[in-house]
Amino acid sequence: MGTRLCKIVVFISAIALIPMATISHAEETGQCKNWVASVAAVVGKVDAKRHGQQAWTPVLRNNTYCAGDQIRADKASKATLVFTNETLVTLDEHTAITINQVENDGPSILELVKGIAHFISRVPRSLKVNTPFVNAAIEGTEFVVEVGDNETNVTVFEGTVLTANQQGELRVTNNETSKTLKGEAPQKILMARPRDAVQWAIYFPPVAKGEKHDEQTTKSKAHAAITAIVNNQDNALALAKEAVELAPDAAANHIALSYAWQSKFNLPKAIDSAVTATEKEPDNAIAWARLAEMQLSIGELSRAQDSATKASALDADNARAQTILGYAYLTQIKIANARETFEKAIELDQSDPLPHLGLGLAMIRKNELKQGRREIEIAAALDPNNSIIRSYLGKAYYEEKRGPLDADQFEMAKALDPNDPTPYFYDAIRKQTENDPIGALKDINKSIELNDNRAVYRSSLQLDQDEAARSVSLARIYQDLGFEQTALLEGWKSVISDPANHSAHRFLADSYTALPRHELASASELLQSQLLQPLNTIPIRPQQSYSDLGILSGTGPSDSSFNEYTPLFSREETRVQFDVIGGGNNTFGNDLVVSGMSENTAFSIGQFKYKTDGYRENNDLEHDIFNAFLQYKVSDRSSLQFEYQNRSTDQGDRVQSITGDFGAADRRTIDTDTTRIGYNYKISSNSNFLISISDNNEKDVTHIERNQGIVFPFPNPLIVILDNNSNQSGITSEIQYLHTNTKFKYILGAGNLSRDRDRTVTSQVFTGGAPLGPSSTVSNSDKRQNNNIYSYNNLTILPNLTIILGASYDDFNSQILKERDLFSPKLGVIVNISNDTTLRLAAFKSLTRATLNTKTIEPSQVAGFNQFFNDFDGVVSTRYGIALDSKSSNNVAYGIELTGRELTYAPNSVDIEQYELLHRVYLNSIISKNITVSASYIFDRYESKTVLPSMPDMVRTQSLPISVKLTNSNGIHTGIIATGVDQETRLSSTDYREQFISTDVWVGYRFPNRRGEINLLLKNITNSQFNFQDRNFQTSDPAQPQFVPDRTLYLNLNLTL
Template identity: 40%
Template sequence: MVRQSLEAYLRGDIQRAFDSIAAAPATVSDPRFFTYRAHLLLTIGRVDEAAADIERALRLAPNNADALSLQTIIAVVRGDRDQALDIAQKAVQAAPNSATAQIALSYAQQARFDLEGARTSVEKAVALDPQNALAWARLSELSASFGDLGRALRVAEKATSLQPNLSRTQTVLGYAYLMRVQTKRAREAFERAITLDQGDPLPRLGLGLAKIRDGKLHEGGREIEVAASLDPGNAIIRSYLGKTYYEEKRTGLDEREYAVAEQLDPNDPTPFLYDAIAKQTTNRPVEALHDVQRAIELNDNRAVYRSRLLLDADEASRSASLGRIYSDLGFQQLALVEGWKSVNTDPTNFSAHRLLADSYAVLPRHEIARVSELLQSQLLQPLNQTPIQPRLAESNLFLLSAGGPSALSFNEFNPLFNRNGIAFQLSGLGGENGTYAGEAVLAGIYGKAAASLGYSDSRTNGFRVNADQKDRIGNAFVQLDLTPDTSVQAEYRYRQDERGDIVQRFFKDEFSRTERNTEERNTVRVGARHNFTPGSIVLLSLAWQNADVRLTDKDVIPNILPGSFATVKRPEKSFSAELQHLFRSQYVTVTTGAGFFDIEGRANRVFGLNIPGLGFITTDDTVRLNLSHYNLYSYANIHPFKTLTFTLGLSGDITEGDSQDVAGKREINPKFGVTWNPLPDTTVRLAGFRMLKRTLITNQTLEPTQVAGFNQFFDDFNGTTGWRYGGAIDQKITRDLFVGVEYSARALDVPFIGPTDVEREATDEQFGHGYVFWTPHPWVALRAEYQVERFKSPGHHGQPARVDTQRVPFGVGFFHPSGFSAVVRETYINQDVQLEEARNSRAGHTDFWLTDAQISYRLPYRYGLISVGATNLFDRDFRFSERDLNNPTIEPARFVYARFTLALP
């Protein structure tokens, strides 16, 4: 009777297996019978009946290892981790050579976050019973949880070869194929598993995911609906069903499934995270903030499904989502804090670097840090169909940086599922001063390849005479996954920029009516990533650039020698190569790398002086600007405790060549930082480090951009050296109230090329920032900040001797679930400036208020966003010295604009 049932079970005929033992007499006293029947009952989810059979078996044989093993599994499912471990250990003691007991112990260990122990127990199980297909299937699961996809597939194939007619082995094999994007084989395995056991929801879920990956969203969604109907109490399946409805734009149904999943398993952060994303894209950022905070609090409970190593990657992804929500609310400082925490938790996580890249866009003089984080994100990213906006990888966008289409959050309309298909984004802007901008991006993914093609065109007449700008950018990007562990990518970028004198200076008469600047750059980049293990990754980046930079001024000395002119032509050919290794373990992460940068360039200078009575006197010379730069670095984030991180680093730079401001350097730069969480909602950061402003290709580098959250790559003059010291504290008082303060100082040695030699000036900078962010209502976000920046130098070479700037921005944001939102920001600015000129000093003081406002509407079904707004709404006339020469922070005149973004499908 039992033998017939077992044979039917091994053939995958669960119903016949039950039928074969249905006539068992009530007087059965063999504990093996009750253990076997309990096993069958568990396979179809009848837990209470199985528990009763297990109790009967244990009354007959208290140390029956098989019964104790099944009891362990029930305890794990019910969330009683301590009891599960106690029972599993008792089973192993009762039968040390039982593979079943070792498998049960692995589940108990995994529930307690001991993933290494769980893997060791399963390895013992397969050693004790090499013919146990379920043991091999379990080992495949754990191998996948550690990111070892190759071993996961090999072990799954072993399990299937032993028992090809078990739904369980076919299901595990299907997931092993799916994680390697071998979707055809995955579908075959899942369909075989479904044939073997029509009532098993897991192969239905897998089949749905495989179809979605192939671009068949509707078909895949229906399979996941079937999986949910087979096991309505499975929170994970409910979360995936919610994701499916989100992708199908069935608004409301997705949040319903997330809510059900949250009720079924309140300790699983997955539905909270996806629910937050859904709420964010339906204009409910405050509610989204609450959900993501809850997801992070629950993060460790995902250890049941993921290894500790990959669990921390989950935390980084959730922090990245949290940072995105902070940005929508206008809480920019908190977005930065979450970005730094994400990168320090997992430097291999692409979404953490993406968050920092987006967050740095709002900070002055952070262009190098922004585009460098973008480069690191691109090299680490998996295949995706997210459109790559051409402007994102370009630094120094000048006047068009603040109001262009790229102001929209990069990941605003991203899909939750990677699947074959095409995505299209179109953005446009029109505003005062003849300002127009447009951007179109087409991206797609097919199998193991992804590509993106984009073009951007922006132009403005500017805020005064000769402050116009025209900027055209194009890019093409392709990425190919050669294996699950190896990815290669290539990118081509083109940029043509023309502008006048756009620098905003304190004294309004200080500008040129005739200066013109043009740039044309062609850049090719090739990159690669190889994962030796999930905690050991190598990145390679190679870049070539041809650049032609020109400056002309038809009246360079208008008040003294009218008609005198100057022309500077600077052609350059550049090459860079960077190699980086990322190592990650539970207690330490190490980022080590080396780079080589080579520039072949020259400056052709022509000066024509119109001297009365003598006519034009012209001089012409050529200066070579060749430079080779070698750098090495190593950074370690050491985590002796979960709440404490020490950052230790050292970098070295060697330069040689003709470029006087940078060549001939031999620099050693120590780095030190501390990040401490004395309380769960308190973050303290301290840092001190030395840095060198290197000459970079496209302003991008793989070297870490920050130490304990303090940026080390500012947009300084090439060859600038110095030290930075800083401290900060960020406090979450409640889930709706956040406060923080930060202070740092930089002591710099800045080079200036003089007529005959390089002169260096000592420059001091101080930065202070405090903030209060509050969400008193699900529709309302309030913020108040204080920012101070002090700059001091000798005042030569066109630099001001002193600039003290204080800003006090206040902001109110209103977000209605219907899709409408409104943001108003009032900023008080107070500035003192002193200039040291050849014959006298000029000093000035200014203080004024600026008002910025914007009204937006999110189109239904995430099709896009429309905004109308104004900066400097009341057209305030003021004097101001802009410290960020490449990306102005305020508008000197009223700028009214309308902007739209459309996203398809």
């Protein structure tokens, strides 16, 4: 009985202890039920007292707290809390708060008993802060509250806060401060630097172990230099230099100097200082971590990993070394490793915002956008005055389509660091997608100005490759304004300054689409961009790879609008983009592209269809194109690409002639298959090796009928019918080595192009509907071979002088065309007369090679003068040019370009000499925040010294396009372009002249949240009738029409899903 009773007592006692054990466990784990706040970071001694408890217990990262709990930060201590209603609160030292009330439908109430707290809240009316002297109700904002012995100060950085007590109330907005004394109503006070209110929260990277580097404890010159970087980079550099002079053997001083040089965007000197720090103190872990950081910033991944590993070996608790390793893993797309390493770095130093930013980027890469954005917000809370973190937070809001939060962050970043091009670049993209191309252009110009006068963008974070943002096409900004020549100028400058930058080539490729006869150059630049690009979700539009589609500008889904909606973060996601157009002459076209990315693989699959009956009889055209693209990242240095394209084209006579003649029964069908393999190996941070091999097969069938008139003795006209069946196959192999440096860039390359063609021509003469004798069939074969090597050297002789020296050698062989061994020198000169004026000169020779895919990875231009046109195979051309481009302000740009081109063509081993002049004068002007005007005069003259049958001897075309474009923040945009044309043509010793004006008008609407746009276009609104001589006689491929004598209405819809 006694034993049984004892067991019962023990059992009951155990039951009674369960709640106590549960409470004890909750205290130990730092969790509570129905919690409303979690701890993101703790620095120093921070304690909490839970509701209903008497004891104060240490606050640890990831602890959670509920209503009624109290938290206090001791001396030299800080804590950052994340509330469930998306509010972040950072407590300064000697600060105490109580979480008083949490409502599901109303605001949470936080009591700030004493001290200073920094608040970030993006949800309106989600938080109310009570203090002894005044209460603050927020409306989606960022602000600081400081409670003293007899007053409360509220400083607002963004948004609105309503401060109120029994004596009155006051609404406080951006960069305003209210002061409330005990027993008085709140009053506004003037603060010269409102941001100083949060100076206590700024993070300063360590330069020596065990030191506290906040402002209050800074003692040495090195520490002072680090502190000064926030507000005065010049002073920081001076202090750091002084520290080195006073103690040249102290690693901390050289580390400080490295940070100072980086703040001035001088990475080479920043690296040198970091190297010196490791040499002065080889066992200094902070020095090695700093060196790792700088090595990673310039792409020296393996060296950065070695340095970071050494830093960790010297000091296992070195958080910065772990952070750099995390970014190295991120660059290698080892996301799991990156997240684990960032977490470790956070545990080692919870005050450092950089690992939180890295963790956020890793999460976003895995398409965890909300969680990643939250980590970036925590980084902003840990370092509120950090411009680059604000830029990245703005990007995250942009991705979440949470305007105007993204705009607010970009503006804040601009104010925090006016010399950083990053926020201007991001904000330009945002403004463009919100139908503000004028604002976008001003931000792009500012970004270019701050980025060494280059449009090639690189985030100032340096550790993050930021490839998604760098892939966004900027050409659309200029095209929407009608500033195509300015876009070309910036594209040329970008490629010349950084020929290994994929975004620069993409910029130029998109800019070339606005120019006639530059289709080959555009396709070539696109190929170079693809070979150099990292993994991304940019859709590859099937039609972009072809230079001979012959679609009238604006009347097909063939513009560069797709890239406008590319994301600013690389995410593992699948995206769908759809474009459709319909209009007069039974025109219909569409393209559908599905693109996506996983950890090491990216793909794009698309189809393009287009058909039209054309503006006259037998002017129809139909395309059906399919494209599949796969990219695999083999390692952090190398990637492979596989691409397959299939094209079917059926068309009538698309040629425009000054006489108006055309072939009423002429037909042509083209069927092609192209398979391409590409390889990119990054030898070092400034050297790349590229390989491109494509296998091409084409079947080309033409049917031509010509009326020879009545020939004696036949009473009826003679009709000559020619059927040409051609089967071609070829392999194009190219290799290229690129090396870039501050002073020089050189490109070395070689190629082998082979092309076999079997052709059968059947001719038949008819009269009165009956054949006149038997048909005649002639078959021939032609093997064309081209071996070439080339070298281009961009030499920066002076800061304002760049000289391009290059040469190519071609060994061209053909059984039909004249064989050539051609040495082609290249010379270009670029003089930046001032920041706003550039002089360009060039003289070079080139050969049109016998390739089926009509594109190459050889540079397409010299000093901004295009060298590859859609000429016949074997054409030798020599081009001379001079140009002056200038802008008097952000609102006006103008320039003049004068070029001449000599061509030698030998279809039957006899040289035919031709000459071209192409001159252009342009003026672009921003009239107001919504209106732009552009005008240009173009003089184009062609002349042949040899008279050829059915080909003009001379064509002189003068055109004067003038456009006015209007945009509005409501998404609507409209415009008009009127082009006056005066053309003279000499054909078969007869002179012709046509003068006309062709006017196009359009109106469009951009859908909210970057979902696409719809456009209505009316071509040739006055239905002007004319004949026009195009340049089809100079090429075997269809030329893109410039003008059509027919009024036609088109409706275009673009959707991003």
